Amino acid sequence: MRPVTPLSPTTPASDSRAARALATLAELSAELASARALETSIERILETVGATLGADECALWLHTPSGLRRGWGAGLGTFTEAHIRAGLISVDAVDAPRDLAVVPIVLGNRRLGALALRLVRTLAAEEQLLLTALANILAPELAHAERSRQLEVEVASRTQEIERGRRFTEKIIDSLPLGLYVIDREFRIQSWNRKRETGMQGVSREEAIGRTIFEILHRQPSAMLRREFEDVFSSGRMQEYQMESISSGEARTYRITKIPMRLGDGPVTHVITIGEDVTDWKEAQERFSQAEKLAAIGQLAAGVMHEINNPLATIAACAESLGYRIDDLEKSGVTLAPETHDFLGIIENEVQRCKQIVDGLLDFSRPKQSRKERVNVNEVVERTLFLLKHHVRFKKLTVETELDALIGRVPHANAEQLVQVFMALLLNAMDAMGDRGNVRIVSRRGDRPDAGAIVEVVDQGHGIARSELGKIFEPFYTTKGAGKGTGLGLSICYGIVQEHGGRLEVESVLGEGSTFRVLLPVVES
Ligand SMILES: Nc1ncnc2c1ncn2[C@@H]1O[C@H](COP(=O)(O)OP(=O)(O)OP(=O)(O)O)[C@@H](O)[C@H]1O
Numbered sequence: 001m002r003p004v005t006p007l008s009p010t011t012p013a014s015d016s017r018a019a020r021a022l023a024t025l026a027e028l029s030a031e032l033a034s035a036r037a038l039e040t041s042i043e044r045i046l047e048t049v050g051a052t053l054g055a056d057e058c059a060l061w062l063h064t065p066s067g068l069r070r071g072w073g074a075g076l077g078t079f080t081e082a083h084i085r086a087g088l089i090s091v092d093a094v095d096a097p098r099d100l101a102v103v104p105i106v107l108g109n110r111r112l113g114a115l116a117l118r119l120v121r122t123l124a125a126e127e128q129l130l131l132t133a134l135a136n137i138l139a140p141e142l143a144h145a146e147r148s149r150q151l152e153v154e155v156a157s158r159t160q161e162i163e164r165g166r167r168f169t170e171k172i173i174d175s176l177p178l179g180l181y182v183i184d185r186e187f188r189i190q191s192w193n194r195k196r197e198t199g200m201q202g203v204s205r206e207e208a209i210g211r212t213i214f215e216i217l218h219r220q221p222s223a224m225l226r227r228e229f230e231d232v233f234s235s236g237r238m239q240e241y242q243m244e245s246i247s248s249g250e251a252r253t254y255r256i257t258k259i260p261m262r263l264g265d266g267p268v269t270h271v272i273t274i275g276e277d278v279t280d281w282k283e284a285q286e287r288f289s290q291a292e293k294l295a296a297i298g299q300l301a302a303g304v305m306h307e308i309n310n311p312l313a314t315i316a317a318c319a320e321s322l323g324y325r326i327d328d329l330e331k332s333g334v335t336l337a338p339e340t341h342d343f344l345g346i347i348e349n350e351v352q353r354c355k356q357i358v359d360g361l362l363d364f365s366r367p368k369q370s371r372k373e374r375v376n377v378n379e380v381v382e383r384t385l386f387l388l389k390h391h392v393r394f395k396k397l398t399v400e401t402e403l404d405a406l407i408g409r410v411p412h413a414n415a416e417q418l419v420q421v422f423m424a425l426l427l428n429a430m431d432a433m434g435d436r437g438n439v440r441i442v443s444r445r446g447d448r449p450d451a452g453a454i455v456e457v458v459d460q461g462h463g464i465a466r467s468e469l470g471k472i473f474e475p476f477y478t479t480k481g482a483g484k485g486t487g488l489g490l491s492i493c494y495g496i497v498q499e500h501g502g503r504l505e506v507e508s509v510l511g512e513g514s515t516f517r518v519l520l521p522v523v524e525s
Pocket residue numbers: 424428429432459461462463464472473477478479480484485486487488489490491514
């Protein structure tokens with residue numbers, strides 16, 4: 001360490017310097033006291049000090065976690081970190097090297113930085129005092145600024161952490177295949193996930209957040225909405241219900257769940273609403289219950305069929321012998337009532353009809369031990385058409401086929417049964433069109449393993465009312481007049497297609513026509 005330079009004796013020149021130094025110091029203290037922004041006042045201070053002392057460089061260096069760095073000040077950039085380190089001289093020894101003066105800024109035993117000046121002369125004692133005093137004034141300010149900066153860094157890192165957490169939670173709720181939103185006690189939307197932004201009635205998050213649910217879901221009656229939410233707020237219990245919606249353009253079923261949420265231990269503060277599209281699930285359930293119903297009918301039918309078959313056979317045999325007797329009587333000259341033959345005909349026809357119903361029922365009650373082979377669906381369609389060609393009523397229809405030659409083969413299939421399916425569908429189409437019109441049969445490849453082959457029978461008939469669509473696959477459901485339909489056709493088709501691992505679907509518009517779609521699993525041909 002260099003020796004402390006003794007203060008020079010007071011001379012008139014140094015008097016005026018001392019006065020100027022004091023005045024400058026007072027000015028700088030006032031500046032600092034009134035300054036809000038330390039940064040700009042330090043710039044000004046360095047300018048003033050530089051000008052007062054005639055220094056051609058005046059800078060403030062700072063100790064930072066990453067080492068010494070020049071904080072403020074203008075000049076030639078003469079100083080290096082090594083200068084500051086080497087030149088850090090004791091508070092009262094500011095003279096060396098001759099034209100570089102470095103005054104440390106210290107608070108307690110912490111070195112905060114240094115004032116560095118480049119002069120062409122040695123500093124006078126008063127000037128040294130001025131710099132030392134200035135360093136002492138600046139020390140607490142810099143310490144304070146440093147603390148603020150640390151706090152700022154801490155706040156920034158905490159904010160980042162919170163933001164990361166928020167984004168993570170947002171990502172989770174956005175990735176859910178469900179619509180989700182959260183409202184507070186004032187019915188204001190606090191959260192609105194991605195799924196709620198999409199679709200025909202989607203509302204963007206920016207638009208939804210902060211608005212009341214009544215403003216956003218304005219299509220729903222607000223009194224009803226309010227009641228539903230109030231229920232959850234007051235009871236604290238979860239509510240669940242299903243609703244139908246055609247907002248996406250087609251009828252879909254949603255399961256809505258309202259879940260109470262509490263921020264503290266007290267009452268419910270928020271309600272989370274989740275909307276899940278359960279259309280496919282519901283359809284699967286319906287198919288399942290349909291299958292169960294068919295199985296039950298099958299068992300019932302199997303039991304009853306034997307009981308009915310025997311008396312039917314007896315009636316048929318009796319009618320036949322009666323016929324022979326009548327013939328004999330007529331041959332022997334007996335004149336019988338003219339209706340006798342008609343009555344006999346009616347008995348025979350009706351017995352025949354009963355037998356058809358019985359056979360139909362037995363068909364799906366009997367465990368099938370039919371032949372299983374790989375069957376090409378196109379060939380089945382063509383065979384069905386070949387058989388139907390001979391049907392009188394069918395001759396009046398035009399039948400268009402559009403068969404995809406690359407369709408795969410249905411494994412473990414029974415061609416006879418599949419012919420029966422298409423036959424029943426085509427006969428229904430014919431009935432629906434009153435013998436005239438155009439039926440289209442289209443086969444194409446599906447994109448799922450359990451529905452690799454799709455065959456559609458499209459008619460331009462009277463169609464089926466939406467309310468009736470659920471019933472048409474039920475056994476004995478028919479809208480055809482007495483003697484015209486048993487109502488078993490579609491339920492048998494349903495059973496056969498299901499047995500082949502496929503599905504039977506229908507779409508229909510009343511007054512325009514229907515499409516029956518058979519979906520079957522395939523293996524590549
Ligand atoms: N293509 C169609 N267009 C309009 N309605 C149809 C069509 N196919 C079926 N239906 C309706 O579904 C009902 C049930 O059909 P299903 O084939 O099971 O019995 P059915 O045709 O009445 O009698 P069956 O098939 O024993 O002769 C029909 O009575 C009819 O109301």
